[in-house]
Amino acid sequence: MTIFLSDLRRALRTIARTPGSSILAVATLALGIGSTTAIFSVFHAVLLQPLPFPEADRLVQIWESRAQKGWNQASFTEANFWDVRAKSRTFEEIGALHGDDANLTGFGDPEHVSIARASAGFFPLLGVQPALGRLFYPNEDQPGQENNIAMLRDRFWRNRFGSDPGIVGKVLQLDGRPFTVVGVLPAGEPWLNAADIFVPFVFRPSANRGSFEYAVIGRLKRGISVDAARSDLESVCKGLAEQYPGPDAGMGIIMEPGSRWLVRDTLRQALWILFAAVGFLLLIACVNLANLLLARSTARTREIAVRSTLGASRIRIIRLVLTESLVLGVIGASLGLVLASWMVDTFKASDPGGIPRLAQVGINGSVLAFTLLMTLLTAFLFGLAPALQTSYARLTSALREGERGQTGSRAQMRLRAALVTVEVALSLILLVGAGLLMRSFGRLLRVERGFQSENRLLVSVNFPSSYASSKGERVTAALKQLLSGVNAVPGVLSSAAVTSRPIVGWDPGMGVGAVGAPDAPGAAVPWAGWRFVTPDYFRTMGIPLLRGRVFTEADEIGKPWRVVVSQSLADLLWPGRDPIGQRMYIWKGQGQNSAEIIGVVANQRERGLDSEPTRTVYIPYFGSGFSPAELVVHTSNDPKKTVSAMRSVLAQIDSNLPLSDILSVEEVVSRSLAPRRFNTILLATFAGVALLLAISGIYGVLAYSVARRTSEIGLRIALGATSRSILGLVIGQGMRPILIGIALGLLGAFALSRFMTALLFGVEAADPLTYAAVAAVVTATALVACCVPALRALRINPVTALREE
Incomplete structure (x- = not known):
């Protein structure tokens, strides 16, 4: 301990004697360790933390599949869920959840809320306990029971009801129906934040097998493997396919462990890439510092040689230099933690969306342990080379060297050049990754959307169940009255309704086919999305009509069946032919309705701008009775200025109907791009910092070399060397390791960029323009x-x- 304290004092004196290089070292370390710690805190909270449920390894999510229809992961139908739940033998419980919407009234202004219908066993299988009240009883999802009960999401209870502890027993009006609050769920995700309000999913003997709408999870019995449970459910599916050969033909099961619920594959990949990026940044910082300390150790050659001659062992000298590195590392890590805390707060404030558990990200014990490990590792990495170099110092050679006449031994020079090569190679790999994301994001901004976003507003209107009727007359009448009133608002150019919000909305699908075209044996049924739209939808959204006509007020669903299709669907079903007047099957496999094609419109990217153009069937809204409706309003100026007038129009129709989710189309597009924008900016920032570190390292090494070779260069000038030859000497010495680093970096980027493929759009991972631009x-x-x-x-x-020599 005494020896360590002695080394510590000497290290502190050495650091104090060279404040400039010491400050640079600490700043470099703070940047590297701070960035790594911040990204690790996100990585840890999102990917490494277990699900917040007891024995979460026994939880699985289950989907239906239909191989012959090309369905790999379909939600369950209502009837199939109840059958699978009743007939499986390897699960303690299987539960289902179905998202929906409702209007909440009776507590101030009417409010549009999200609700979820959950089977009674859904929350018990997760192993959660209510924060207030109780969960659903086992029989409360059966007919004949008192089913008008509700549980509240924790955040909804806090925000809407001010954490009222007396909320249990109060009655909520949801779409005009009374629901008694029986409990409040604990905070957490996933599933516990799936909706604002949860109500029982009640069994119906007449449940259908054609609507795939239910998310299903299960808890395995103890000792049962996933493979055994899959085999059990496949047996159940085989029986259902035999019992119901129409809707359940070819029914299969897809099962996924609960550990994958929170994070989509693209997000998982993005987090790994960002974590690797800061790892590279930390390595560059270590290499930079190693070069800096190598330069300092060359200047201390005489001091170390004298210590060695006076009896200091190699181990003592190595320990002394490593102690100096450790002190720099600790100071840098302390400042890095401050930087990491600021970066984490910035991440959370900017919330790009789509990152689960972001609110739980923070500098906790695990993150501090990681930072401590990184500090020790980096101190060792950047201190090892200088420590080994100084331990070989000898008095005779040190005295033979001039104070400024030498740059160090040939081996030292090669080591420093190699470190520059590593810095440049790592920086170039990061820059190529950032360049690919930037080019990809640029392509995304310029992609053909198929619609216009300027001065367009989206709002949601949810018609309650009391509006429902077999032919949708009340919804149709209310919708026509609403659109007529909105069109009369000053500044409104046109308005329309659609069943799903463009870009980010619910994306229902159905099987389709051309009437008269034979089905290829074993071929999957073509799949297309569907939308109910009012006549002015295409004009309001600026979607070009390519052939035929759009809907008129006279067109209603099924009277007769007439549809408009996207260009991509028309090309699929009638390649090289005019689709106008042709007939197609809709909801193929679930019914035998056929419809006449009256128009073809430009392709849309309904699942996001980074998705492929969606094959879509547009169906007349009027007569469908579908709710909720998404209103699209095109105005001559800022569309949000019309919201107050729109509320007044809606209040005249029904004072209990709220407008909700009010966003301009530009905002919807921007939010859909937020995760990609976040990833691009973050990686570009890290790559830029890496390049600055590498350039500072190059400059530092070369400037030090010139300073140490002053006498040599002076002699060359005295002997007649030209300015050109001196420039060539110095620049050539600097550029040789740089060019080698660029070559190695290009090879490394080519090998690693394939892991970014899922994050790119319109750009190949081996895009030559990006590689050439970065190299330049x-x-x-x-x-x-x-x-x-x-x-x-x-x-x-x-x-x-x-x-001086």
Whole structure:
């Protein structure tokens, strides 16, 4: 301990004697460790933390599949859920959840809320306990029981009801029906935040097998493997397919462990890439510091040689230098934690959306342990090379070297050049990754959307169940009255309704086929999305009509069946032919309705701008009775200025109907791009910092080399060397390891960029333009870094340099 304290005092004195290089070292470490810690805190909370449920490894999510229809992961139908739940033998419980909407009244202004219908066993199988009240009883999802009960989501209870502890027993009006609150769920995700309000999913003997709408999870019995449970459910599915050969033909099961619920594959991949990026950044910081300490150790050669001659062992000298590295590491890590805390707060405030558990991200014990490990590892990495170098110092050779006449041994020079090569290679890999994301994001911004977003507003209107009728007359009448009133608002150019919000909305699908076209044996049934739209939808959204006509007020669903299709669907079903007047099957496999094609419109990207153009069937809204409706309003100026007038129009129709989810189309598009924008900015920032670190390392090494070779350069000038030859000498020395680093970096980027494929849009992972541009930027920047010391070398006075020698 005494020896360590002695080494610590010497290390602190050494650091204090060289404040400039010490501050640079600490700042570099703080940047590297802080960035790594911040990203690890997100990585830890999102990917490494277990699900917040007891024995979460026994939880699985289950989907239906239909191989012959090309359905890999379909939600369950209502009837199939109840059958699978009753007939399975390997699960303690299987539960289902179905999302829906409702209007909440009776507590101030009417409010549109999300609700979920949950089977009685859904929350018990998760193993959760209510924060207030109780969960649903086992029989409360059966007919004949008191089913008008509700449980509240924790955040909804806090925000809407002010954490009222007396909420249990109060009655909520949902679409005009009374629901008694029986409990409040604990905070958590997934599933516990699936909706604002949860009500029982009640068994119906007449449940259908054609509507795939139910998310299903299960808890395995103890000792049962996933494979055994899959085999059990496949047996159940085989029996259902035999019992119901129409709707359940070819029914299969897809099962996924609960550990994958929170994070989509693309997000998982993005987090891994960002974590690797900060890892590269930390390595670059270590290499930079190793080069800095190597330069300092060369200047201390005489001091170390004298210590060695006076009896200091190699181990003692190595320990002394490593202690200095550790002190720098601890100071840098302390500042890095402050930086990491700021970065985490910034991440959470910017919330790009789509990142689960973001609110739980923070600097906790696990993150601190990781930071401590990184501190020790980086201190060892950047201190090892200088420690080994100084331990070989010898007094005779040190005294033979001039104070400024040598740059160190040939081996030392090769090591420092190798470190520059590593810095440049790692920086170039990060820059290529950032460049690919930037080009991808640029392509995404310029992609053909198929619709216009300027001065367009989206709002949701949910017609309650009291509006329902077999032919949808009341919804149709209310919708026509609403659109007529909105069109009369000053500044409104047109308005329309659609069943699903463009870009980010619910995306229902159905099997389709051309009437008269034979089905290929074993081929999957073509799949297309569907939308109910009012006549002015295409004009309001600026969707071009390519052929035929759009709907008129006279067109109603099924009277007769007439539809408009997207260009991509028309090309699929009638390649090279005019689709107008042709007939197609809709909801193929679930019915035998056929419809006449009256129009073809431009392709949309309904699942997001980064998705493929969606094959879509547009169906007349009027007569469907579908709710909720998404209103699209096109205005001559800022569309949000019309919201107040729209509320007044809706209140005249029904004072209990609220407008909700009010966003401009531009905002919807921007939010859909937020995760990609976040990833691009973050990786570009890390890559830029990495390049700055590498360039500072190049400059530092070359400037130090010029300073140490002052006498040599002065002698060359005295003997007649031209400015051009001096520039070539210095720049050549600097550029050789840089060019090698660029070559190695391009090879590394080519090998690693394939892991980014899922994050790219419209750009290949091996995009030659990106590689060439990055190589040119790095070369030009490095050349500038080399020119500064080279120009300084030209100003050396040979008389002064030789006199100093």
